[in-house]
Amino acid sequence: MRITAPIILPCDEPCSVLRDNAIDIDQDGRIVRVGPIADAPPADGETVALPGLLMPGLVNTHAHTPMAMLRGLGGDLPLMRWLQEVIWPAESKLDAGDVHTGMVAGCVEMLRGGITTSVEMYFFIDAVLDAVLDVGSRVVLTPGIIAAPGWDRLGTWEYLRDEVSERIDAHGIRFGPGDRIELGYGPHGAYTLPVEALASVAEHAKARDALVHIHVAESAQEDLEQRAAHGSVPALLDKVGLLDGRLLAAHAVQLSDEDVALLGARGAAVAHCPGSNAKLAAGIARTTALRRAGVRVGLGTDGPASGDDMDLWAEARLAGLMARVSSGDAAALTAAELVLMATRDGAAAIGRADIGVLEAGRWADLVHIDLADAAFIDPDDDAQLLSNLVWAGGSRLVRDVWVAGEQVLADREPTRVDRTEATTKLRAAAARLHS
Amino acid sequence: MRITAPIILPCDEPCSVLRDNAIDIDQDGRIVRVGPIADAPPADGETVALPGLLMPGLVNTHAHTPMAMLRGLGGDLPLMRWLQEVIWPAESKLDAGDVHTGMVAGCVEMLRGGITTSVEMYFFIDAVLDAVLDVGSRVVLTPGIIAAPGWDRLGTWEYLRDEVSERIDAHGIRFGPGDRIELGYGPHGAYTLPVEALASVAEHAKARDALVHIHVAESAQEDLEQRAAHGSVPALLDKVGLLDGRLLAAHAVQLSDEDVALLGARGAAVAHCPGSNAKLAAGIARTTALRRAGVRVGLGTDGPASGDDMDLWAEARLAGLMARVSSGDAAALTAAELVLMATRDGAAAIGRADIGVLEAGRWADLVHIDLADAAFIDPDDDAQLLSNLVWAGGSRLVRDVWVAGEQVLADREPTRVDRTEATTKLRAAAARLHS
Numbered sequence: 026m027r028i029t030a031p032i033i034l035p036c037d038e039p040c041s042v043l044r045d046n047a048i049d050i051d052q053d054g055r056i057v058r059v060g061p062i063a064d065a066p067p068a069d070g071e072t073v074a075l076p077g078l079l080m081p082g083l084v085n086t087h088a089h090t091p092m093a094m095l096r097g098l099g100g101d102l103p104l105m106r107w108l109q110e111v112i113w114p115a116e117s118k119l120d121a122g123d124v125h126t127g128m129v130a131g132c133v134e135m136l137r138g139g140i141t142t143s144v145e146m147y148f149f150i151d152a153v154l155d156a157v158l159d160v161g162s163r164v165v166l167t168p169g170i171i172a173a174p175g176w177d178r179l180g181t182w183e184y185l186r187d188e189v190s191e192r193i194d195a196h197g198i199r200f201g202p203g204d205r206i207e208l209g210y211g212p213h214g215a216y217t218l219p220v221e222a223l224a225s226v227a228e229h230a231k232a233r234d235a236l237v238h239i240h241v242a243e244s245a246q247e248d249l250e251q252r253a254a255h256g257s258v259p260a261l262l263d264k265v266g267l268l269d270g271r272l273l274a275a276h277a278v279q280l281s282d283e284d285v286a287l288l289g290a291r292g293a294a295v296a297h298c299p300g301s302n303a304k305l306a307a308g309i310a311r312t313t314a315l316r317r318a319g320v321r322v323g324l325g326t327d328g329p330a331s332g333d334d335m336d337l338w339a340e341a342r343l344a345g346l347m348a349r350v351s352s353g354d355a356a357a358l359t360a361a362e363l364v365l366m367a368t369r370d371g372a373a374a375i376g377r378a379d380i381g382v383l384e385a386g387r388w389a390d391l392v393h394i395d396l397a398d399a400a401f402i403d404p405d406d407d408a409q410l411l412s413n414l415v416w417a418g419g420s421r422l423v424r425d426v427w428v429a430g431e432q433v434l435a436d437r438e439p440t441r442v443d444r445t446e447a448t449t450k451l452r453a454a455a456a457r458l459h460s
Numbered sequence: 461m462r463i464t465a466p467i468i469l470p471c472d473e474p475c476s477v478l479r480d481n482a483i484d485i486d487q488d489g490r491i492v493r494v495g496p497i498a499d500a501p502p503a504d505g506e507t508v509a510l511p512g513l514l515m516p517g518l519v520n521t522h523a524h525t526p527m528a529m530l531r532g533l534g535g536d537l538p539l540m541r542w543l544q545e546v547i548w549p550a551e552s553k554l555d556a557g558d559v560h561t562g563m564v565a566g567c568v569e570m571l572r573g574g575i576t577t578s579v580e581m582y583f584f585i586d587a588v589l590d591a592v593l594d595v596g597s598r599v600v601l602t603p604g605i606i607a608a609p610g611w612d613r614l615g616t617w618e619y620l621r622d623e624v625s626e627r628i629d630a631h632g633i634r635f636g637p638g639d640r641i642e643l644g645y646g647p648h649g650a651y652t653l654p655v656e657a658l659a660s661v662a663e664h665a666k667a668r669d670a671l672v673h674i675h676v677a678e679s680a681q682e683d684l685e686q687r688a689a690h691g692s693v694p695a696l697l698d699k700v701g702l703l704d705g706r707l708l709a710a711h712a713v714q715l716s717d718e719d720v721a722l723l724g725a726r727g728a729a730v731a732h733c734p735g736s737n738a739k740l741a742a743g744i745a746r747t748t749a750l751r752r753a754g755v756r757v758g759l760g761t762d763g764p765a766s767g768d769d770m771d772l773w774a775e776a777r778l779a780g781l782m783a784r785v786s787s788g789d790a791a792a793l794t795a796a797e798l799v800l801m802a803t804r805d806g807a808a809a810i811g812r813a814d815i816g817v818l819e820a821g822r823w824a825d826l827v828h829i830d831l832a833d834a835a836f837i838d839p840d841d842d843a844q845l846l847s848n849l850v851w852a853g854g855s856r857l858v859r860d861v862w863v864a865g866e867q868v869l870a871d872r873e874p875t876r877v878d879r880t881e882a883t884t885k886l887r888a889a890a891a892r893l894h895s
Binding site: 093094095096097098100101102103104107130133134245300302303304305306307308309329333334339343345346347349350352353354355356357359360397398399400401402403405406409412413416417420421444445447448451452455456459 | 535791
C-alpha cells in the first residue's frame with residue numbers, strides 16, 4: 026500500500042517537514058520507504074492520497090486507561106487522600122468485564138486523539154489485552170504489582186510478579202498481530218511495595234529484558250518518606266537494581282539535582298504527566314533538567330480518573346507551558362520539541378525502535394491530521410505549521426489512524442468497534458460502580 | 461420561543477444543575493423565565509427540545525481577536541522581544557480589511573467554543589464592529605490607545621481617545637441589535653502611554669461610565685520599571701483615577717500583597733489569561749489571593765498571536781491547574797468555580813448584569829453542549845457532571861449557540877457566514893503579511 030500526503034512529519038531529528046512525499050507499507054504493516062512522490066517506484070497495491078498532514082501515532086507513556094468509568098471522581102482532592110478515600114475503594118469493585126469496557130472506551134478515545142500506543146499499568150491482564158485487540162491499537166501492558174492495604178484480593182506481590190513472568194516465558198515480551206502487545210512489569214511504587222519486592226521484580230525483568238514501569242516521587246509526601254528511609258526514590262531504585270534494566274519512571278516530580286543526575290547517568294526514562302501532576306497539586310517535573318541530563322522524557326496522560334481526558338496533545342501543550350512558566354524561559358520547549366516528545370521521544374523512552382518515527386523498518390502507525398482547519402494559518406511555512414499544530418491544533422484535528430498499516434479510525438470513528446455502544450457500556454459500568 | 465433541555469446550568473450561585481427545565485425567550489431575545497417544564501405556562505411561539513446541556517455563553521474578558529492571521533508568530537520568544545521584534549512589525553502592515561477578516565474568523569472560532577462575548581482591545585473600530593455584526597456575536601470593544609514607537613501612524617493618543625468618546629457620545633456605550641456592541645476605552649498599558657494619557661482616559665471614561673481595559677503588570681520587566689517609577693502599576697492606576705471607575709486589568713501577574721489589596725478595596729476586576737502568561741513565561745497570576753480580596757476575576761484567551769487558539773474552556777482548565785500547582789492545594793479552584801469563572805464571573809468582571817447567567821431579564825446568550833460524548837460518564841450525578849464538563853469536556857462538545865435569542869451556530873457551523881470562506885480569507889491575509 027502507498028499513502029501520499031501534501032505534508033509528512035516523520036518526527037525524525039530535527040523534526041523535518043516533508044512535502045509531497047509518499048509512504049510505502051508492506052503486507053505486514055511495516056514501512057518500507059518514505060520519500061518524494063516524484064522519485065517513488067511503482068506502487069505495490071492500492072494508493073491512498075490523503076489531503077492532510079501525516080505523522081506517526083502518538084505514544085502515551087503512562088496510563089491507567091481502564092479507569093475511564095472513574096473519570097473525574099474525587100476531582101478536588103490531593104493525591105494520597107484521592108487514592109485512599111476515593112479511587113482505591115472504587116477500584117475494589119471493578120471486575121474483568123469493567124476493565125474490558127473501560128479499556129475499549131479509552132482506546133477509542135485515544136485513537137480519536139491520535140494515540141496509537143499506550144503504556145498501561147493495570148490489573149486483569151486478559152481483559153486489557155482483549156480490549157486492545159478488539160479496538161486494534163497498540164499497548165505496552167505492565168500489569169500492576171502492589172502490596173498496599175486492600176489490594177491483597179488480587180494476590181500477593183509474588184503472585185502478581187509471576188503472572189507476568191509466566192506470560193513472557195510463554196509468548197516473549199512482544200506478540201500479537203503487528204506486535205500490538207508488549208508485556209512488562211508494573212511495580213506500583215516505592216511506597217506500596219516492600220524493598221525485596223522491588224529487587225525481585227528487577228531480577229525478573231532483567232532476565233527477560235522487559236520494561237519496568239513504576240510511579241516515582243510523584244507527591245511531596247512520598248518523596249519525604251522515601252528520602253528518610255532510602256536517600257530518595259531514585260537512590261532506592263538504583264540500590265535494588267531497577268536502574269540496571271529498562272526503567273520508565275512515571276511522574277518523577279520531586280527530584281533533587283542528584284536524583285536527576287543519577288537517572289541520566291543510568292539511562293533511565295521518565296513519563297512526564299504535567300496535567301495529572303498539576304491537578305493533584307503534586308508539582309511540576311523538571312523536564313528541562315532531565316532532558317539536559319540525558320534522561321529520555323516522554324509524555325503521559327495518566328489515567329482518566331486524575332487525567333480526565335486521554336489527550337496527549339493537551340499534555341504536550343501543558344508540558345510546554347509548565348516548562349516555560351517554571352523556568353521563566355519562553356523558549357524552554359519549542360513546538361518542534363513538543364511534537365517529538367509526543368512521538369519519537371515517547372517511543373525512545375519505552376525503548377521501542379519500531380514505532381514513533383516514520384522510516385523504513387518501523388510499523389506503519391500513522392495519524393492523519395485535518396489541514397483545512399483555521400488553526401493552520403500558513404501551512405506552507407514550516408515553523409508556522411509546527412507552531413499551529415501544537416499550540417492551536419490538537420486532538421480535534423485527528424481524522425484517520427492506522428496501526429501496523431491497518432486503518433483503525435476512519436473519519437473520527439473506530440473501524441472495529443461501535444463508539445456509541447462503547448459509551449453506553451462505559452456509562453452503565455460507571456452508574457453501577459458509583460451506586 | 462421556548463427551549464427545553466434535560467440539563468440546564470444557569471450559572472447562578474452556587475452553580476445549580478437544573479433538570480428538565482425550560483427557558484422562555486421574548487421577541488427581543490431576552491430571557492423571560494427559567495423553570496421546570498412541568499410548571500411552565502403555555503409557550504409563546506415555537507418550542508425547541510434540545511437533547512444536551514444548556515448553559516450561558518462564555519465571556520472572554522481579554523482578547524485581540526483580529527490577530528488571528530498572526531496566530532503563533534514568534535512562538536518561542538519572551539513578551540517584550542516578541543512584541544517589539546515580531547508582533548508590532550507584523551501589525552504595522554495590517555489594514556482595515558485584514559482586521560475584518562481576522563475578526564470574522566476569530567468570532568467563528570469563538571462561537572464554536574461557546575464564547576458569545578469577547579472584550580477586544582484592537583484598532584480599526586469599524587472593521588471590528590462590522591465583523592461582529594456579520595457573525596452575530598457580542599463584543600465589548602475597547603479600541604487600543606497607545607503611544608509606543610511605530611504606533612503613531614494610527615494617530616496620537618488624544619486622537620485615539622477622542623475617537624472612542626465621540627462614538628459613545630453619538631450612540632451611548634451600548635447599541636446594535638440585542639445590544640451586541642459595547643464601547644469602552646483600551647489604554648494599552650502603563651509602559652506604552654504617558655501618565656497624563658492614563659489620567660485623561662480615566663476622566664473621559666468616568667464621565668461616560670465606560671469600561672477601561674488595560675494591560676497590567678503582565679511581565680517582570682514592566683513590573684520592575686513601573687515599581688521604580690510609580691510604586692507599582694496598580695498604585696499608578698489609583699493615582700491617575702482609573703480605579704475610581706470601571707477598571708478591567710488584563711493579566712495582573714506581577715502583584716504584591718499590597719497591589720492585590722488595593723485592587724480588591726477599589727473594586728477592580730482582572731482578566732486572567734493563564735495560557736498566554738505561561739507561554740510567554742510571564743508567570744502565574746495570583747487568582748486565589750485576588751478572589752479572596754474581592755477582586756472579580758474572569759478568564760481571557762488573549763489574542764491568537766500569543767494565545768494561539770481562542771478556547772476559553774482550555775483557559776478554565778489551565779486556571780485550575782495553575783492555581784493548584786502554584787498553591788499546592790488540589791482544591792484551589794473546583795470544577796463549579798471554573799464553570800462560573802468562564803460565565804457569571806466574566807460578566808461580573810466587565811460589569812454586565814445582562815449576560816453570563818440564565819435568568820429572567822438577561823439576554824438569551826446560550827450554548828448547547830453534547831451530552832452524548834464519552835466525557836460524561838454519569839450525567840445524572842451533579843458533581844460528576846460538572847467535573848466531566850470542565851476537565852474532560854470543552855470546546856469540541858459545543859453544538860449550537862444563540863446570541864440574544866438568535867441561533868448563530870447550528871451543529872458547529874456559523875449560521876450567518878461561511879466558515880470555509882472565512883478560513884480562506886484568513887490564510888490569504890496571513891500569507892500576504894508573512895511575505
